[in-house]
Amino acid sequence: KNQVEQSPQSLIILEGKNCTLQCNYTVSPFSNLRWYKQDTGRGPVSLTIMTFSENTKSNGRYTATLDADTKQSSLHITASQLSDSASYICVVSAGSGGYQKVTFGTGTKLQVIP
């Protein structure tokens, strides 16, 4: 069964500090991994996407890494801002071509405080 597990469940950090969120998956055959940011009361918005051959992808202060051998990904946030307060969701796709099975993690709720 395809599974995506994220840790920690929640995290509180001071503004300006860095943090790293983790995602472990058991999905086969792996197609791609995407990180989403979901603000409270809003829909998810894609931050990065990585395929099997990519091991790092950046989007501003967000850097995602992928280790396809250990089936782990991380999202590193640099110099956090209050606007980074949100849930971060790891999403892994299995399969190829027309139909892909997409599995969503439960998310890490990040709170950045002044």
Added chain:
Amino acid sequence: NAGVTQTPKFQVLKTGQSMTLQCAQDMNHEYMSWYRQDPGMGLRLIHYSVGAGITDQGEVPNGYNVSRSTTEDFPLRLLSAAPSQTSVYFCASSYSMDNSYEQYFGPGTRLTVT
């Protein structure tokens, strides 16, 4: 572009009532989908459509109906609401169901069934 819009934002129903959640997109996307998001669980796919006139079931389709008469609109119908359908519902659209293309999510509808 408005992107993906959903109405209503909030809805309270009594058990047994029916209603339709509206979803529209103005990006000319072929692929549209409905998800539900429950506390402690990842988003789960209810129904999806790969084009006008074509729909299919996702992971949790029971109790829901969909139709796709136009490219723009993809309404979700609850036939006889049950408390287990209390959830936040997200509509999404994408150029393709290939998950390498970004999915754009609407703002969500928060539904409570009493």
